[in-house]
Amino acid sequence: MKENLIKLIRVKSIVTLILTGVFSYLSLTQKIKSDQFMTVFTVVIAFYFGTQSMKKGE
Numbered sequence: 001m002k003e004n005l006i007k008l009i010r011v012k013s014i015v016t017l018i019l020t021g022v023f024s025y026l027s028l029t030q031k032i033k034s035d036q037f038m039t040v041f042t043v044v045i046a047f048y049f050g051t052q053s054m055k056k057g058e
Contacts (some may be wrong), residue, residue: 016048 020041025038
């Protein structure tokens with residue numbers, strides 16, 4: 001449990017969560033279109049999970 005909390009607090013995780021929150025807010029307030037949100041969100045999540053899977057493969 002403690003190890004999972006430490007992993008969550010890592011910088012990449014924080015950046016991913018902040019970007020998700022910001023772009024969700026912008027999409028909900030219609031400052032950006034939903035297709036723009038999906039593009040950015042997909043790139044961020046793909047990068048995050050791609051780097052996580054590379055770490056596990058090492």
